[in-house]
Amino acid sequence: MSGVSAMPFLKPMSLPSPGRQRRHTLPASEFRPLSPQDAVSVFEIEREAFISVSGECPLHLDEVRHFLTLCPELSLGWFEEGRLVAFIIGSMWDQDRLTPEALTLHKPKGRTVHIHVLAVHRTFRQQGKGSILMWRYLQYLRCLPKVRHALLMCEELLVPFYKKLGFKILGPCAITVGNLTFTEMHNAIWGHALMRRNSGY
Numbered sequence: 001m002s003g004v005s006a007m008p009f010l011k012p013m014s015l016p017s018p019g020r021q022r023r024h025t026l027p028a029s030e031f032r033p034l035s036p037q038d039a040v041s042v043f044e045i046e047r048e049a050f051i052s053v054s055g056e057c058p059l060h061l062d063e064v065r066h067f068l069t070l071c072p073e074l075s076l077g078w079f080e081e082g083r084l085v086a087f088i089i090g091s092m093w094d095q096d097r098l099t100p101e102a103l104t105l106h107k108p109k110g111r112t113v114h115i116h117v118l119a120v121h122r123t124f125r126q127q128g129k130g131s132i133l134m135w136r137y138l139q140y141l142r143c144l145p146k147v148r149h150a151l152l153m154c155e156e157l158l159v160p161f162y163k164k165l166g167f168k169i170l171g172p173c174a175i176t177v178g179n180l181t182f183t184e185m186h187n188a189i190w191g192h193a194l195m196r197r198n199s200g201y
């Protein structure tokens, strides 16, 4: 996907016209924070996306439940007709850079959102969903008054993907998992929120 336009964010949810009522009540597309009840669906996507590839994954099932219990408001799920197709899980962090403790801790007094994981269900990849979901999530974070920064760690091959979403490279991440090394990236949530406030919209 070349760049992310504002359109997907602004596009209204498709509503059935009076003459074409849907036969079921599940919305075609829904974005909402996750809850601990979503943990198994989250982990199913993680299992395929990460564990089957490298044997590791950003969050194990108990960690998914842990963060969705502590800070569900820092997660976002994309559901198609009730089925989870993509998600983001974050928690608060209180340092400028990520350390191994960031993998398991939620620091509610911090000003930085640590984005633990973005993943899209295999059958929905390469359709713009990962970009759109992250874009919506960043817009949402800009509405949270205490959030100033977002940090994430990713493998080198995904650096261009996150750059397109406004993330800047901070350098090698202090966290390694087995043989895997990561690049740490930063997004200035506060800077964007200030620019928006100053530009009057």
Ligand SMILES: CC(C)(COP(=O)(O)OP(=O)(O)OC[C@H]1O[C@@H](n2cnc3c(N)ncnc32)[C@H](O)[C@@H]1OP(=O)(O)O)[C@@H](O)C(=O)NCCC(=O)NCCS
Pocket (backbone or CB within 6 Å): 001, 002, 049, 050, 117, 118, 119, 120, 121, 124, 125, 126, 127, 128, 129, 130, 131, 132, 153, 154, 155, 157, 158, 160, 161
């Ligand atoms: C990475 C991921 C979240 C991207 O979501 P997506 O919906 O497939 O991505 P989009 O359709 O929005 O964007 C496509 C872009 O993603 C990038 N991308 C996606 N997967 C990639 C991969 N495995 N390697 C390199 N770039 C990749 C490419 O830049 C691609 O751009 P292109 O179409 O110009 O080639 C998704 O592929 C996924 O869940 N992968 C497995 C889990 C994962 O690696 N998560 C990231 C953890 S940091």
